[in-house]
Amino acid sequence: MTLKEIAKLANVSQGTVDRVVHERGRVSPKTREKxxxxxxxxxxxxxxxxxxLVLNKSYTxxxxxxxxxxxxxxxxxxxxxxxxxxxxxxxxxxxxxxAFDQNSVSSFAEQANQVLKMKPDGVIIAxxxxxxxxxxxxxxxxxxxxFNIIDSRLDIEGALSFVGQDAFQSGKLAAKLLSAEIxxxxxxxxxxxxxxxxxxxxxxxxxxxFKSYFYDSELLSNITLKEHDIDERSKDWITTLxxxxxxxxxxxxxxxxxxxxxxxxxxxxxxMDIKLVGHDLITNNMxxxxxxVIDYIIGQRPEHQGYIAxxxxxxxxxxxxxxxxxxxxxxDIVTKENLMYYHSDLLxxxx
Amino acid sequence: MTLKEIAKLANVSQGTVDRVVHERGRVSPKTREKxxxxxxxxxxxxxxxxxxLVLNKSYTxxxxxxxxxxxxxxxxxxxxxxxxxxxxxxxxxxxxxxAFDQNSVSSFAEQANQVLKMKPDGVIIAxxxxxxxxxxxxxxxxxxxxFNIIDSRLDIEGALSFVGQDAFQSGKLAAKLLSAEIxxxxxxxxxxxxxxxxxxxxxxxxxxxFKSYFYDSELLSNITLKEHDIDERSKDWITTLxxxxxxxxxxxxxxxxxxxxxxxxxxxxxxMDIKLVGHDLITNNMxxxxxxVIDYIIGQRPEHQGYIAxxxxxxxxxxxxxxxxxxxxxxDIVTKENLMYYHSDLLxxxx
DNA sequence: TTGTATGCGTTATCAT
DNA sequence: ATGATAACGCATACAA
Numbered sequence: 001m002t003l004k005e006i007a008k009l010a011n012v013s014q015g016t017v018d019r020v021v022h023e024r025g026r027v028s029p030k031t032r033e034k035x036x037x038x039x040x041x042x043x044x045x046x047x048x049x050x051x052x053l054v055l056n057k058s059y060t061x062x063x064x065x066x067x068x069x070x071x072x073x074x075x076x077x078x079x080x081x082x083x084x085x086x087x088x089x090x091x092x093x094x095x096x097x098x099a100f101d102q103n104s105v106s107s108f109a110e111q112a113n114q115v116l117k118m119k120p121d122g123v124i125i126a127x128x129x130x131x132x133x134x135x136x137x138x139x140x141x142x143x144x145x146x147f148n149i150i151d152s153r154l155d156i157e158g159a160l161s162f163v164g165q166d167a168f169q170s171g172k173l174a175a176k177l178l179s180a181e182i183x184x185x186x187x188x189x190x191x192x193x194x195x196x197x198x199x200x201x202x203x204x205x206x207x208x209x210f211k212s213y214f215y216d217s218e219l220l221s222n223i224t225l226k227e228h229d230i231d232e233r234s235k236d237w238i239t240t241l242x243x244x245x246x247x248x249x250x251x252x253x254x255x256x257x258x259x260x261x262x263x264x265x266x267x268x269x270x271x272m273d274i275k276l277v278g279h280d281l282i283t284n285n286m287x288x289x290x291x292x293v294i295d296y297i298i299g300q301r302p303e304h305q306g307y308i309a310x311x312x313x314x315x316x317x318x319x320x321x322x323x324x325x326x327x328x329x330x331x332d333i334v335t336k337e338n339l340m341y342y343h344s345d346l347l348x349x350x351x
Numbered sequence: 352m353t354l355k356e357i358a359k360l361a362n363v364s365q366g367t368v369d370r371v372v373h374e375r376g377r378v379s380p381k382t383r384e385k386x387x388x389x390x391x392x393x394x395x396x397x398x399x400x401x402x403x404l405v406l407n408k409s410y411t412x413x414x415x416x417x418x419x420x421x422x423x424x425x426x427x428x429x430x431x432x433x434x435x436x437x438x439x440x441x442x443x444x445x446x447x448x449x450a451f452d453q454n455s456v457s458s459f460a461e462q463a464n465q466v467l468k469m470k471p472d473g474v475i476i477a478x479x480x481x482x483x484x485x486x487x488x489x490x491x492x493x494x495x496x497x498f499n500i501i502d503s504r505l506d507i508e509g510a511l512s513f514v515g516q517d518a519f520q521s522g523k524l525a526a527k528l529l530s531a532e533i534x535x536x537x538x539x540x541x542x543x544x545x546x547x548x549x550x551x552x553x554x555x556x557x558x559x560x561f562k563s564y565f566y567d568s569e570l571l572s573n574i575t576l577k578e579h580d581i582d583e584r585s586k587d588w589i590t591t592l593x594x595x596x597x598x599x600x601x602x603x604x605x606x607x608x609x610x611x612x613x614x615x616x617x618x619x620x621x622x623m624d625i626k627l628v629g630h631d632l633i634t635n636n637m638x639x640x641x642x643x644v645i646d647y648i649i650g651q652r653p654e655h656q657g658y659i660a661x662x663x664x665x666x667x668x669x670x671x672x673x674x675x676x677x678x679x680x681x682x683d684i685v686t687k688e689n690l691m692y693y694h695s696d697l698l699x700x701x702x
Numbered sequence: 703t704t705g706t707a708t709g710c711g712t713t714a715t716c717a718t
Numbered sequence: 719a720t721g722a723t724a725a726c727g728c729a730t731a732c733a734a
Contacts, residue, residue, distance in 0.1 A: 050711030052400030173688040333684035401727030
């Protein structure tokens, strides 16, 4: 049903109906009521094509994402936003990616400044550098530029949406799987591999979740947890890693990040029969899952995160629908037997 | 860049450019080349709003789906197509659901006839009644009405797309999980619960996949597989089921369908410590996963299947993009620790 | 072979 | 307070 038809039904002009639809006043209460009634009766839905045509607005969304090498974790969310950008470009959503160096606070700050300078209609923030992200978000709030947060939470109110993971729960899930694999007893090593000084909240939450699984149960009597922190920047880190893996009686290893493939390589080379659980379905990890060296990978759909982040702006700016705040994506359990379909799913993303 | 602007660049009229864009001929080769060149240079993308407005076409898609009670499996794909219909209605995609009785061949045939009568622009088929589905698909091919297949494969060429699961692989995955849970030894029961005479291909493939996991490995020496077929229509089937569960030394049970909650109830009532793996995240099953009675549910994203099935018609009919043939959705492993996020994911679907 | 004109449904502006 | 009308970009029928 079109405005014109409704106007005829109400014996008024199209303009009047339009004023009622958009609540712009300047309509007598009587006719307003009459039109409102008809609108409800016929369940008027504006034609989005006509609306899109006449408004012909286009919006620029800035995405502040970490730089990455091919095959690294942050490639995945980036692929997701790019895919969304390709689809939504037709609808007037334009994407501008600003990449920063994860290990450089100043790099983030610099790109954040760029963001402010370009006065975008929305901003997607990967809050890898927590404190700086909060500063940016605060400024955006002042400027009334909507923003949303991707990957990990940020302690700030007022974001359009958050799309990410429940890191604590994913650690807990890892613990459950590893514990079943080692049949509930033995030594488990938690190996964190880092290459900078930043405090990584996600990593820590995963470890907390992992431990909590054992503390909450009576399993701990048969399980010993050991923690290893390894710095990729030290020259003999591979040896340190190797030693950590070779600790006697180690039955299982948990790596709270995508760097689990480094551990897998050690296990494979040394042919050690240790159960291994890690995070994120990056290419390197997939290879080791396929071979059975990594027993389980926990995924959090990073491409979908990227996709949804941009799609939320589309929904909010163009669709004018209410976008709901928190979106924790499912924690996918990926193993040799179902890897193939997660792999091909990445290509489709939305679907 | 608009047609008008391009026309100006080429010193021709809008109509001429349009004829080139749509390859409708009646343009001299010379001007054609000139325009083609410009089109490529500026990477002309038609404004979808304007196009949608002027074409103002709407398409009706018929979906032939099984009837269901609340909480049953087929509710989920139905929810998915309905969700898609709500979103795509704005773009001119209308959905007509025709529900048939899964246990009645004539009911399917009758609804299939309805489908043919209404001459839809596309058909979504749930090939639960295999032979009849093939008959329908054949007729649709003759009539050149595009169709796609949802849930399980159909042995016929020419579908727009197939969206479903790899049933064999999902059985295999179930075997891997169950085998880890029972630590590689003991008796495993495979319990099929049916309520009709139809040969259920999906069930059989899952069972085949399940067995293959053991046959392919050396595990079988420590594992004994027992199969139980239970008919829900027999008056004492609950007793039969109960007996099947109570078989001595049973360490694990596999149910190749969504009816795993029946088994869970027995295990809970009798407080039996048997590991349990089944399929499909229907409400009843979720409850038992939460309680830890069902250890793993393997999901196949039925809502997404429904969503994608309709979305494929949108892409093909309106977006005029090529829709790719086979889509096996990921086999999700759902357990107590990650259930919550799969649950909430159902609400979003697309995202 | 080419150009022109009309209309799709909505928004927004300008008269009345 | 209300009505009339132009414009958005495209497809198409018709005129030249």
